[in-house]
Amino acid sequence: MFAIGDFARHGRVSVRMLRHYDAVGLLRPAHVDPHSGYRFYTAGQLARLNRVIALKDLGFTLEQVGAILDDEIGADELRGMLRLRQAELEAALEAARARLAQVGARLRAIESEGRMST
Numbered sequence: 001m002f003a004i005g006d007f008a009r010h011g012r013v014s015v016r017m018l019r020h021y022d023a024v025g026l027l028r029p030a031h032v033d034p035h036s037g038y039r040f041y042t043a044g045q046l047a048r049l050n051r052v053i054a055l056k057d058l059g060f061t062l063e064q065v066g067a068i069l070d071d072e073i074g075a076d077e078l079r080g081m082l083r084l085r086q087a088e089l090e091a092a093l094e095a096a097r098a099r100l101a102q103v104g105a106r107l108r109a110i111e112s113e114g115r116m117s118t
Contacts, residue, residue: 001031007041011049026052026066059085 008015021027022039027048029039048069055065064081067073073081 001040001042004029004039004041007045007049011046011053013049013053021049021052021062024062024066026062026069058082059089 002010004015004018008018011018018027018029018039018041022029027045030042030045031040032038033040051069052065055068056062060068060081064073068078
């Protein structure tokens, strides 16, 4: 068993994040000391923590992560969710590229005129 601090270090997350995952029911400690309330985790729980982190990094909400990990969402639905997430990220990337082009155009205009036009 790992104390919460050690488990956090092994999982590369903060103790605060582990407490939050416990509070929302995403990753409950294997044991909680009844007197101190101190949380303990097993090595086997690192796999679930790594899956939580990976899904979260893909942009899923914690509620979605919980449903995926608890098998409430099938492979086809997960594939659909990932395709939707991919489309959202591509749209955000295109919007950022458009803003970058506008900034570049404005910068070129300022440099050629010596000041910003109205």
